[in-house]
Every structure is written in C-alpha cells, then in structure tokens.
Amino acid sequence: MLTLSIFLLAPALVSSSHLGIGGEQINSQDGSTITDVAKEGCLCHNALADNTVQIILDDVPYAWVPGESYDMTLQVIGGPPVSSSYTAGFAMRVSSGELSGENLQNWENDVTTLTHTEASVSVSDRAWTLTWKAPEESLGDVNFWITGNSVNGDQGPGEADKWNQLLFSVKEGDENTAALGKRTLFAGDGNVSPPEPQETGVDLKHMGAEFRAHILGLLGFGAVLAVILFAGLMLRYSFSTSYKGRSNQLRLRYKIRRRGDQ
Numbered sequence: 626m627l628t629l630s631i632f633l634l635a636p637a638l639v640s641s642s643h644l645g646i647g648g649e650q651i652n653s654q655d656g657s658t659i660t661d662v663a664k665e666g667c668l669c670h671n672a673l674a675d676n677t678v679q680i681i682l683d684d685v686p687y688a689w690v691p692g693e694s695y696d697m698t699l700q701v702i703g704g705p706p707v708s709s710s711y712t713a714g715f716a717m718r719v720s721s722g723e724l725s726g727e728n729l730q731n732w733e734n735d736v737t738t739l740t741h742t743e744a745s746v747s748v749s750d751r752a753w754t755l756t757w758k759a760p761e762e763s764l765g766d767v768n769f770w771i772t773g774n775s776v777n778g779d780q781g782p783g784e785a786d787k788w789n790q791l792l793f794s795v796k797e798g799d800e801n802t803a804a805l806g807k808r809t810l811f812a813g814d815g816n817v818s819p820p821e822p823q824e825t826g827v828d829l830k831h832m833g834a835e836f837r838a839h840i841l842g843l844l845g846f847g848a849v850l851a852v853i854l855f856a857g858l859m860l861r862y863s864f865s866t867s868y869k870g871r872s873n874q875l876r877l878r879y880k881i882r883r884r885g886d887q
Contacts, residue, residue: 688798704775
C-alpha cells in the first residue's frame with residue numbers, strides 16, 4: 626500500500642525532462658519542493674539562475690488588445706554546446722490569456738502554461754514559436770514568467786546545465802496602441818558569441834565531371850573575350866598604309882580649319 630502511494634504521488638513532483646517542465650519540482654540542492662517552475666526557476670538542475678544564459682522573446686507587443694493573438698519567438702542562447710538530442714527547454718506561465726504552439730504543450734492542460742515536448746526539445750537553435758491569445762475582457766496588466774534552461778543532454782542535474790528567467794508584464798491597450806509595434810525582451814548579460822562557422826564547400830577532387838565542365842566553360846568564355854579584344858585592336862590599329870594616309874589627311878584638314886577659324 627505504501628509503495629502504491631509513492632508511485633501515485635511521483636508524477637506531481639517532476640524534474641526537468643525532455644518531455645516538458647511544469648508543476649511542482651524538487652530542488653536538487655536541498656530536496657525541497659517548489660510550486661511552479663516558470664515562476665521559481667529550474668531548480669532541479671542548479672539552485673541559482675545563470676546570466677550567461679540569454680532568454681530572448683521576440684515580437685512582444687507594447688500593449689495588448691482584448692481577444693487578439695500574438696505570435697512570438699522564444700530562444701535560449703548560451704550554456705553547454707549542443708551535443709545531444711536534448712539541448713534546451715522552457716516553462717512559461719501567464720496571469721491571463723491562453724498559450725499554444727506547434728510541438729508545444731500546456732502543462733496538465735492548463736492553458737496559462739506552456740512548455741516543450743519531446744519533439745521540440747531537440748531543436749538545434751534552441752528556439753520555439755508560440756502564440757499568446759489575450760483575454761477577451763479588460764483585465765489590465767498581464768504578467769509573464771519564463772524559465773529557460775540550456776543542458777548537456779545527460780538527463781541529470783549537474784554544473785554544466787544552466788538556466789535563467791525572463792519576467793515582465795504587458796499593459797492593456799486599444800487599437801490605437803497597435804501603432805507602437807512590437808519589441809524584443811531578453812534576460813542575461815548580453816554576452817552572446819556567434820556560432821562556430823560550418824564548412825559547406827566541396828573538395829575540388831570530389832567535384833569530378835562537374836568541375837571539369839566548369840573549367841571548360843570558363844575557358845570558353847575567356848576565348849570569346851580574347852577574340853573580341855583582338856578584333857577591337859585590329860580595327861583600331863590597322864596595318865593598312867592607306868588607312869594611315871587618310872588619318873594624316875584628316876589631321877591636316879583639322880589643323881587648317883582651326884587656323885581659318887582663328
């Protein structure tokens with residue numbers, strides 16, 4: 626009976642997983658329990674947030690209009706390099722409205738929460754597109770809580786796993802405030818390193834017939850240019866003595882006319 630009770634309680638005390646993050650969570654440092662990952666952090670990996678991890682949310686409205694839907698892009702940058710199929714995840718909560726997204730899920734069917742799924746946890750750019758539908762009625766400011774983690778994929782806590790939080794609110798507006806546009810919000814130290822360049826070229830020795838055809842095409846084009854250049858030189862500097870004579874006569878006439886004008 627005791628074993629069965631422990632088994633039934635286990636799903637409520639979840640840890641960070643490639644299947645999603647949400648609900649209550651066990652603090653890996655002291656074994657205590659937190660009530661909401663999005664609000665309190667991903668404590669199953671580390672006790673403190675790390676500002677070397679950037680949490681970026683793009684296309685955030687300056688103000689929301691009742692009933693409108695807003696598409697946003699969430700991205701996690703920093704932490705351990707992408708080296709496995711499980712690279713990053715997030716837990717998100719809003720005080721009002723509904724969250725949704727392709728290959729994303731509402732934690733325990735709560736539409737005010739959103740997290741990754743097994744299908745979206747392995748994205749190499751650690752980015753997700755989500756939609757927030759604003760509430761239908763006037764409610765004032767809406768609060769957002771986002772916890773994002775960047776992990777090494779061993780599915781266990783460790784110093785290599787990092788997380789950070791982005792907390793903000795969006796005020797209520799009207800159709801006139803839509804002209805304010807959208808913005809990008811982020812949490813972190815802003816120290817973002819560009820990704821390592823990836824070689825996409827093809828070795829010449831592997832190009833085969835395609836490379837030979839390319840060289841022959843360049844040679845043919847060069848031959849055409851050479852013919853055009855040679856023809857131009859022949860027309861400009863002809864070896865005909867009669868041409869040279871006519872040229873001298875034209876110069877002489879030009880000089881005589883100039884003297885007559887003077």
